[in-house]
Every structure is written in structure tokens, then in C-alpha cells.
Amino acid sequence: MRRKGPVPLDALLASKEMVLVLGSGGVGKTTISAALGLAAAVEQGGRVLVLTVDPAKRLADALGVHYQTIGCLERGEYDPSLSLALRVARFSDAPVEAVFSLEPFPTIASQDRRAAAEG
Numbered sequence: 001m002r003r004k005g006p007v008p009l010d011a012l013l014a015s016k017e018m019v020l021v022l023g024s025g026g027v028g029k030t031t032i033s034a035a036l037g038l039a040a041a042v043e044q045g046g047r048v049l050v051l052t053v054d055p056a057k058r059l060a061d062a063l064g065v066h067y068q069t070i071g072c073l074e075r076g077e078y079d080p081s082l083s084l085a086l087r088v089a090r091f092s093d094a095p096v097e098a099v100f101s102l103e104p105f106p107t108i109a110s111q112d113r114r115a116a117a118e119g
Helices: 009-014 029-044 055-063 067-075 084-092 108-118
Strands: none
Touching: 009 029, 055 067, 055 084
8 A cells, every 4th residue: 555645755765775866957956966865874874875977067078068068959059160060979989970960850759650650
């Protein structure tokens, strides 16, 4: 039988070996993760490891650009210089035309629908 209502934070943290905090950019994931880690360490008396994985920041650092540039590229809001396009392709180990195109790339959903119709 499932319990109704909110579960106390200390009970939730005590019952988990791993807690993932997910969400879109700028919603406070790092702040919440740090707070949960601190609460788990204090309340449970154990050791806690808080990790952050930010692929856009990692890519931005590798390419020598601001992390927001990566977000703009992903959303199609920014046309990169030739130099940046070539650096992105090299980092991706892909030909530049596999990473950038003058025509929009098909969405994954449209590719899935096409494959289902063919298969």
C-alpha cells in the first residue's frame, strides 16, 4: 500500500543510496543538490558525494566559448563562425556537415515515425 502525502526529507534520504536532481538549466539543481547532500550528511551522519555533470559547460570550456553559446547553438539561435564550426566538428569527431547544416536536421521523433512506418 502506498503512503499518501509527502514523505519527510530525512526518511527519504535514509532510504536512498543515490538521489538524482534533474531539470532544465537555471532551475537550481546545483543548489538543491548541495542542500540535499548537506542534509543527508547531517541527518544521516554519513559521507556524501555531490557530483555535477554539465556537458554544455564542458563543451564550452573545450571550445573556448561561453557556455551560453552552446545553448544558442543547440537551439539554432546562433550561426557559428567557420572557426567555431570546425572546432565543434573536431571535438565531436565528425565531419562539419554532420554537425551543421543549412537545412534543419530532422527531429528524432520524425525519424522514429518514419522508421515505424517503413518497418
